[in-house]
Amino acid sequence: YDDRDGTIWMDGRMVDWRDANVHILTHALHYASSVFEGERAYGGNIFLSRKHSERLHASAKSMDFEIPFTVDEIEAAKQQVLAANGLSDAYIRAVAWRGAGPDMGVASQRNPVRLAIAAWEWGSYYGDAKMKGARLDIAKWKRPAPETAPYTAKAAGLYMICTMSKHAAEAKGCSDAMMFDYRGYVAEATGANIFFVKDGEVHTPKPDCFLNGLTRQTVIGLLQDRQVKVNERHIMPEELEGFQQCWLTGSAAEVTPVGQIGDYNFEVGALTRDMSQAYEALVRA
Numbered sequence: 088y089d090d091r092d093g094t095i096w097m098d099g100r101m102v103d104w105r106d107a108n109v110h111i112l113t114h115a116l117h118y119a120s121s122v123f124e125g126e127r128a129y130g131g132n133i134f135l136s137r138k139h140s141e142r143l144h145a146s147a148k149s150m151d152f153e154i155p156f157t158v159d160e161i162e163a164a165k166q167q168v169l170a171a172n173g174l175s176d177a178y179i180r181a182v183a184w185r186g187a188g189p190d191m192g193v194a195s196q197r198n199p200v201r202l203a204i205a206a207w208e209w210g211s212y213y214g215d216a217k218m219k220g221a222r223l224d225i226a227k228w229k230r231p232a233p234e235t236a237p238y239t240a241k242a243a244g245l246y247m248i249c250t251m252s253k254h255a256a257e258a259k260g261c262s263d264a265m266m267f268d269y270r271g272y273v274a275e276a277t278g279a280n281i282f283f284v285k286d287g288e289v290h291t292p293k294p295d296c297f298l299n300g301l302t303r304q305t306v307i308g309l310l311q312d313r314q315v316k317v318n319e320r321h322i323m324p325e326e327l328e329g330f331q332q333c334w335l336t337g338s339a340a341e342v343t344p345v346g347q348i349g350d351y352n353f354e355v356g357a358l359t360r361d362m363s364q365a366y367e368a369l370v371r372a
């Protein structure tokens with residue numbers, strides 16, 4: 088993964104894949120002072136590219152650092168990375184972080200802020216679960232309260248909970264984990280938002296302590312186009328039993344049907360398939 092051909096954009100320069108390294112005293116490695124984006128290009132076009140670059144800037148700002156490149160510069164850099172690597176359908180990862188410098192304590196004002204952008208081919212995030220419906224475990228870790236961390240930021244630190252939950256899920260043969268929030272309401276999966284269907288209406292957790300994903304917002308738009316009622320609200324765990332369909336949304340996950348969460352089963356129904364196909368058509372439009 089680090090020993091391969093390719094080119095990565097780092098701090099304004101194109102660097103050989105093997106040389107795209109950071110120093111061991113990088114602040115972000117010790118204190119999670121890092122924010123990132125995950126996006127996909129379809130036929131060379133990055134879906135909602137500018138919104139991702141703007142979110143990267145906003146995430147950095149909420150962690151009290153400024154990315155030393157404008158949104159326009161990030162947009163150009165992403166295109167440069169796709170072109171340099173000859174990619175048209177690809178996953179794009181931008182990451183900004185506090186680098187190594189004179190400050191090695193918690194404070195890090197004097198260390199440079201770094202930015203890198205890499206891209207590679209990445210097929211279905213959940214493999215063949217995309218067709219059959221993914222199996223989800225129920226995570227023991229909860230999304231934290233909004234006053235404990237900037238939950239609107241796509242910040243590396245918030246992902247320690249996700250990685251632990253996803254590893255536990257995979258150890259049980261599941262594709263992912265569904266997490267509850269600090270109050271016990273249904274929140275999201277470890278890298279994707281969640282939707283449910285009951286009697287023709289859609290229910291999705293209100294994003295008041297987790298990322299309001301760009302794919303989530305896109306899919307809500309698609310549902311509204313079809314006059315499907317979308318209820319954004321707090322969802323209790325005991326409601327899972329009454330839902331008929333379920334899917335996940337994310338830039339990497341796209342629209343992935345869910346077949347099972349813990350002991351609850353869902354059908355890959357018509358609305359789920361419609362959303363998956365409509366999203367696929369939209370990103371390539």
Ligand code: PMP
Pocket residue numbers: 125241249275276277278279280297298299300301302303336337338339
């Ligand atoms: N929640 C989490 C924890 C995520 O990592 C992601 C993926 N970025 C999402 C939700 C979905 O966000 P988006 O649709 O903007 O990719």
